[in-house]
Each structure stands twice: as C-alpha cells, then as structure tokens.
Amino acid sequence: MAASSFNDESSLFNFVVKQGNGVKGLVDSGQTTVPGQYIQPPHHRINKEHVAGSLENMTFDLSELDGPNHEQVAKAITHAAETLGFFQVVNHGVPLELLESLKVVAHKFFTQPAEKKAVYLKGVSPSPMVKYGTSFVPEKEKALEWKDYLSMTYTNDSDAFNFWPSECKEEALEYIKTSTEMVKKLLQILIGNLGVKPNDSRLDELVGLKMVNMNFYPTCPDPNVTVGVGRHSDMGTLTVLLQDGIGGLYVKKGDQNASLEDEEWIGIPPIDGALVINIGDTLQILSNGRYKSAEHRVRTTSSQSRVSVPIFNAPLPVVKIGPLPEVVARDGVARYREVTFEEYMNNFFAKSHDGKKSLDFVSL
Known part of the structure; x- marks a missing residue:
C-alpha cells in the first residue's frame, strides 16, 4: 500500500492498528511526513528546553549490597525512590550477553513481515497472554504514539514455550528468571526502609504478575511533533527496563504539580550493561506516598529505530493494594484507599496516557 493512499483517518487506522502493520508498516510504506493522527498537541510534545541535565549520580552497583557498603547503597536506593522514582543498576545479576541478545531478538521480531506479527493481534492471538499492537489504547487516544509493541504475560514456563513468539521466547523467559532475585532484593530494601519486614510470600504476591514487553520505536520523520510514549507512570510495583544505546x-523531575511551562524533564542516559529501575504506582500506594512512581515518557528519533525491553513486576490481580498499616499508623492518615490490583489495572487500561492521573482512582 502506497503512503499516499491513506486518504482518510479510517484507512490509516485500519492499516496501522487493525491489520497489524503498525508504525513500522507506515514507515516501510514510504511515508515521509507525520500523519495528522500522530501529531501531538504542543503540551504533550517533548520540548528540548524543558529537559534538564542529569540529576545526580543515580547508578548503583548492586554487588555492593553484599559487602561493607550495604547501608550506603541501600540508603541511596531509597533516596532515589523518594525523589525521582528512577535509578539505574549495574552488577545486577542479569547476564550481559542476555541483554545484548534481547535487543537483537526484539529487532528480529519487529522486522518480520506484518502478517507474521498480526497473528498476535488482540482477538486473534493464540493466547490472551500474548499481544502485539501499536500505541497504548489507540481507540481512546486523540493522538497516537509512535510505537509498536509485543507484550508477553508470564503464567508458567510451558505456556511461555507454547504461546510466546519463537523469535524471542527463550530470551524473554530467561530475562524474567535472571532478574527476579534482583527485584526481590530491591523490594526488601524499599519495604524494609518503611519499617516493615516483608516475608517471602508477601514479596511473591507483590511481584507475582510479570509482563515482558518488547517496544519498537521506528525512525520518525519529525520527532518534534510526535511521542514514542506519552507521559505516564507504570501501574505495577517495580519496572525493570533495558534500553538500547539510542536513548530517548x-x-x-521535582514538583509533580508544576505548570506545563515550568516542568523539568531529565534524560535517562543509556549506560552499557545497566538496567533502569522505576517505581510504579503500586509502590507509591503501599508506601502511602513516600515513594514516587515516576512520570516518564519517550521521545522518537529520526536517526535509527530504537528498542527497549521492560519487565513490569506487579501484584497478582487478586492481591489487595493499599497503604501498609504500619506506615499509616506512623503517618496518621491513609492517602489511598484499598483496591484489588485487578481493579487498579482495569482502570489504568481504560484510558489513554495522562501523567499520573491513574492514581486519582484510589486517592483519598
């Protein structure tokens, strides 16, 4: 299909969303300008003037948690969780060769012909645990995000082997397995710092739902008017993210209530061999607001296609999330009401990305 034949909104929507060609199909069709549906209103664009330099050193060596610097590193991690809600980790226990392989297989999946990917579209996918799509919730968005993705929800090994795409299933499964220990270690530190001693079964509940996404951001003719992902915070407990070397x-930073003119954004630079960790809404709720789920977004690039591979570690759907009783007793007030994670998740996916508005659902 030639680019010029997208003569109306519905033909473009059908091609990109319903037929599963994605943004990649749009670019491959020879599209040299950004279609109107992807042009973001000015306040959603990533204005370079609002981008601050890097904050302070937010990269931590996790191997030091096993040595004399344990307290110092644990303190730095909790400080990052209370302020920016984002940090990076090295010596995290996930093999570096695996991280390289994940980037390779992500490209491998998305560079396949559209019909190979479209078998995983919602409604036709062989499993509800595997979904290929584009943007976030295209049906509800005023402006679409310049991104295609593959989402794989982990239930057990045999489902993963049977249903996840063969191009990337082994690597995605290994990524979950090798990062679990690190996630629990970080949670132990963060929850322990709230004066609560979590036992193993509670930790398992809080990260019992695991989703691996492969995100693909094709080159964009005009990165200034589009976004790869709009402003949002993640709904889960902790997100582990692998970036490639391109950045975006x-x-x-700072005041969550700053006006659009005054807000500041910090680029999270890609660091070879590092993983990005970010605090999700669930941890903000559990900590009664002490930890900050990080509002973040992704800029597109005109130079080369970018991939990123997050694991969303979240509570099992039936688990109740609310401020920890010990924290409420100390604070004297609960800032959020208790809901099941499934209720929170359903609300999160019912709307387009809009900063941290998802927390309004439980705010008191």
Whole structure:
C-alpha cells in the first residue's frame, strides 16, 4: 500500500492498528511526513528546553549490597525512590550477553513481515497472554504514539514455550528468571526502609504478575511533533527496563504539580550493561506516598529505530493494594484507599496516557 493512499483517518487506522502493520508498516510504506493522527498537541510534545541535565549520580552497583557498603547503597536506593522514582543498576545479576541478545531478538521480531506479527493481534492471538499492537489504547487516544509493541504475560514456563513468539521466547523467559532475585532484593530494601519486614510470600504476591514487553520505536520523520510514549507512570510495583544505546527516555523531575511551562524533564542516559529501575504506582500506594512512581515518557528519533525491553513486576490481580498499616499508623492518615490490583489495572487500561492521573482512582 502506497503512503499516499491513506486518504482518510479510517484507512490509516485500519492499516496501522487493525491489520497489524503498525508504525513500522507506515514507515516501510514510504511515508515521509507525520500523519495528522500522530501529531501531538504542543503540551504533550517533548520540548528540548524543558529537559534538564542529569540529576545526580543515580547508578548503583548492586554487588555492593553484599559487602561493607550495604547501608550506603541501600540508603541511596531509597533516596532515589523518594525523589525521582528512577535509578539505574549495574552488577545486577542479569547476564550481559542476555541483554545484548534481547535487543537483537526484539529487532528480529519487529522486522518480520506484518502478517507474521498480526497473528498476535488482540482477538486473534493464540493466547490472551500474548499481544502485539501499536500505541497504548489507540481507540481512546486523540493522538497516537509512535510505537509498536509485543507484550508477553508470564503464567508458567510451558505456556511461555507454547504461546510466546519463537523469535524471542527463550530470551524473554530467561530475562524474567535472571532478574527476579534482583527485584526481590530491591523490594526488601524499599519495604524494609518503611519499617516493615516483608516475608517471602508477601514479596511473591507483590511481584507475582510479570509482563515482558518488547517496544519498537521506528525512525520518525519529525520527532518534534510526535511521542514514542506519552507521559505516564507504570501501574505495577517495580519496572525493570533495558534500553538500547539510542536513548530517548525522559523522567519528570521535582514538583509533580508544576505548570506545563515550568516542568523539568531529565534524560535517562543509556549506560552499557545497566538496567533502569522505576517505581510504579503500586509502590507509591503501599508506601502511602513516600515513594514516587515516576512520570516518564519517550521521545522518537529520526536517526535509527530504537528498542527497549521492560519487565513490569506487579501484584497478582487478586492481591489487595493499599497503604501498609504500619506506615499509616506512623503517618496518621491513609492517602489511598484499598483496591484489588485487578481493579487498579482495569482502570489504568481504560484510558489513554495522562501523567499520573491513574492514581486519582484510589486517592483519598
């Protein structure tokens, strides 16, 4: 299909969303300008003037948690969780060769012909645990995000082997397995710092739902008017993210209520061998607001296609999330009401990305 034949909104929507060609199909069709549906209103664009330099050193060596610097590193991690809600980790236990392989297989999946990917579209996918799509919730968005993705929800090994795409299933499964220990270690530190001693079964509940996404951001004719992902915070407990070397991830700094003119965003630079960790809404709720789920977004690029591979570690759907009783007793007030994670998740996916508005659902 030639680019010029997208003569109306519905033909473009059908081609990109319903037929599964994605943004990649749009670019491959020879599209040299940004279609109107992808042009973001000015306040959603990533204005370079609002991008601050890097904050302070937010990269931590996790191997030091096993040595004399344990307290110092644990303190730095909790400080990052209370302020920016984002940090990076090295010596995290996930093999570096695996990280390289994940980037390779992500490209491998997305460079396939559209019909190979379209078998995983919502409604036709062989499993509800595997979904290929584009943007976030295209049916509800005023302006679409310049991104295609593959989402794989982990239930057990045999489902993963049977249903996840063969191009990337082994690597995605290994990524979950090798990062679990690190996630629990970080949670132990963060929850322990709230004066609560979590036992193993509670930790398992809080990260019992795991989703691996492969995100693909094709080159964009005009990165200034589009976004790869709009401003949002993640709904889960902790997100582990692998970036490639291209960059484009920005986190909101400081005052969450700053006006659009005054807000500042910080680029999270890609560091070879590092993983990005970010605090999700669930941890903000559990900590009664002490930890900050990070509002973040992704800029597109005109030079080369970018991939990123997050694991969303979240509570099992039936688990109740609310401020920890010990924290409420100390604070004297609960800032959020208790809901099941499934209720929170359903609300999160019912709307387009809009900063941290998802927390309004439980705010008291």
